Amino acid sequence: MTNKPTVLVQGAESIDEVPGLERIAERAGLRFAATPEALSEGIRDAEIVLGWDFRAGALQGVWGNANALKWIQWAGAGVDAIMLDALRDSDVVLTNVAGVFDKPVAEFTLATILAFAKHLPQNTRLQQTRTWKHRQTEAIDGKRVLIVGAGSIGTCIGQLLKAVGMQVAGLSRRGRDNDPVFGTVHPLDKLNDELANTDYVVLIPALTAVTRGMFGAAQFEAMGTSARFLNLGRGALVDEAALVDALNTGSIAGAGLDVFSTEPLPDDSPLWGMDQVIVSPHISGDLVESPDQMAEIFLDNFDRYLRGDTLRNVVDKQKGYVGV
Numbered sequence: 001m002t003n004k005p006t007v008l009v010q011g012a013e014s015i016d017e018v019p020g021l022e023r024i025a026e027r028a029g030l031r032f033a034a035t036p037e038a039l040s041e042g043i044r045d046a047e048i049v050l051g052w053d054f055r056a057g058a059l060q061g062v063w064g065n066a067n068a069l070k071w072i073q074w075a076g077a078g079v080d081a082i083m084l085d086a087l088r089d090s091d092v093v094l095t096n097v098a099g100v101f102d103k104p105v106a107e108f109t110l111a112t113i114l115a116f117a118k119h120l121p122q123n124t125r126l127q128q129t130r131t132w133k134h135r136q137t138e139a140i141d142g143k144r145v146l147i148v149g150a151g152s153i154g155t156c157i158g159q160l161l162k163a164v165g166m167q168v169a170g171l172s173r174r175g176r177d178n179d180p181v182f183g184t185v186h187p188l189d190k191l192n193d194e195l196a197n198t199d200y201v202v203l204i205p206a207l208t209a210v211t212r213g214m215f216g217a218a219q220f221e222a223m224g225t226s227a228r229f230l231n232l233g234r235g236a237l238v239d240e241a242a243l244v245d246a247l248n249t250g251s252i253a254g255a256g257l258d259v260f261s262t263e264p265l266p267d268d269s270p271l272w273g274m275d276q277v278i279v280s281p282h283i284s285g286d287l288v289e290s291p292d293q294m295a296e297i298f299l300d301n302f303d304r305y306l307r308g309d310t311l312r313n314v315v316d317k318q319k320g321y322v323g324v
Contacts (some may be wrong), residue, residue, distance in 0.1 A: 004029050005305075006068070007044035010039055011053025012076075018052060019295040022167065024302050025281055039143050048305070051082060059084055066092075069234065071311070073301055075294045077101050077153065077285070077314055078234060080097060080207040094315040095301055100293045101285030102156035105232055108284035109157045109202055110164065112256040113140055115278060116200075122275075141165035148196045148212045149205030150185045151323060153285075156203060158182055165290055168196060173210065173319075188214070195222040200230060207234040215239065217301040221245035228254040232284045235261040238270075244270050258284040260280055 006029040013034040015021050021030070031046065033039035034041040043049065047070050054076030059066075063086050066134045071093045074082060079096055087094065115121060124180075126133055145161050150170030158168040158181040168182060172195060175187035186194055188210070195201065201223060205211045216239040217233075223229065229252055233240055240261045244257045249253045254276035263282055271277050301311045313322050 005047040006045055007048045007050060008033055008039070008042045009050045009052055009300075012242065013095065018050070018298075019292045020299055021295065022137045023299055027306065028302070036061070036241075043069065047071070048073070048302075052178075054078075054081065059087060063087065071095070071305060073298045074315075075298070078206055079320060080234065080236075083317070083320060093311060094317055095297075095311050095313045096315055096322060097297050098152055098313045100290060100297070102153050104290070105153050105204065105288050106156040106160040108234065108258070108280075109230060110160055112164075112230055112278060113145075113161070113200055113228075115203045116145075116254055116256065121278060125275075129147070139299065142167065143199040144169065144197065145200045145202060146171070146194055147202045147204065148188075148191065149203065149211075150179070150182060151204075151206070151321065154204050155179075155181050169198075172205075192219060192222045195219060195227075197225065198223060198227055200228050203229070203231045203237055204233045205237065206319075207236055208320040212236050212238060215243075217242040217245065220251050223252050225250055226253050228252065228256065230256040230258075232258045235259045235263065240271075247271075247274055254278075258282055 004027060008031045009018060010033050012018055012032050014032060015025065017028060031042045033042045043062050044065045045068050047068050049069060049072045051074040053071060054074060059082045063084055074094065074096045077096055077098050079094060088244060117140050119137055125262055136177055142165060144167045147158055147168060147170045150158070150172040153171060158170060162168050162181065170179065170182035170185040171191060172185050173188055176185045179185045203215060214237055216305050220242060229261065247255060256278040257271065258280045264269065265279065271279060297312060304311050315322050
């Protein structure tokens with residue numbers, strides 16, 4: 001095939017690291033960039049970039065070298081790690097792997113809620129000291145969950161929690177009526193009003209200029225002392241110092257945190273030592289099957305690209321996510 005597009009795979013050293021990539025080896029000029037130096041050089045004539053390491057700020061410092069770039073496939077749902085102003089204002093198409101993480105994050109959300117309600121962290125601590133201590137646990141049936149970010153992941157969370165008997169409410173950027181899962185989805189400016197009388201708050205919106213720092217002292221105060229807070233979105237959505245204060249003062253009952261303002265979470269963070277906090281290392285959406293699913297979206301999109309068809313999961317770069 002002549003005029004094969006050059007595909008630069010960021011975050012990988014060889015074809016073996018991306019499942020199924022050999023399927024396009026004869027139709028693409030494959031290059032690999034596992035280091036910033038290799039990325040800076042390889043992006044010079046790349047027509048397509050597959051961002052395989054979705055936690056890296058891949059384009060910082062190398063955008064000026066992107067002379068031929070037409071399409072970026074990002075192997076993550078959130079695109080905040082690469083959303084430069086120059087990319088936002090360019091003609092480069094940006095796609096992501098929306099849909100891959102919906103069910104895993106929903107399952108992780110339910111698992112975290114059950115861990116709190118059934119005292120699973122306490123069970124582990126008591127087991128380690130061989131302590132037999134009877135206690136009562138909590139029901140989740142009928143408890144109210146506010147899901148902040150009612151996109152595809154938030155909707156999937158709502159479906160699962162609703163199926164186990166929880167009451168679910170949703171917020172999104174604009175809000176909407178007649179939603180099949182939430183009924184009325186409230187706009188984000190109603191956040192503080194909706195936080196009252198909520199047992200669990202699940203934070204899962206895209207990180208944008210609108211949502212950055214959206215949760216602070218006022219929001220934790222509005223939640224009430226029996227509520228638990230789950231952040232599965234991005235650390236920068238939350239004022240972490242205000243969260244620590246809310247936990248220390250008992251303004252909220254606990255927190256399940258999968259994302260943090262600094263990752264890995266620093267050793268000296270007080271969050272590590274709080275019994276009412278569940279810390280996980282940004283794994284809520286990651287399954288052993290995820291790389292295959294993410295690669296499959298890219299391979300399908302590559303076929304579409306060669307045919308001139310519309311790509312899947314095109315990100316609205318002004319909003320920072322796929323969808324309305």
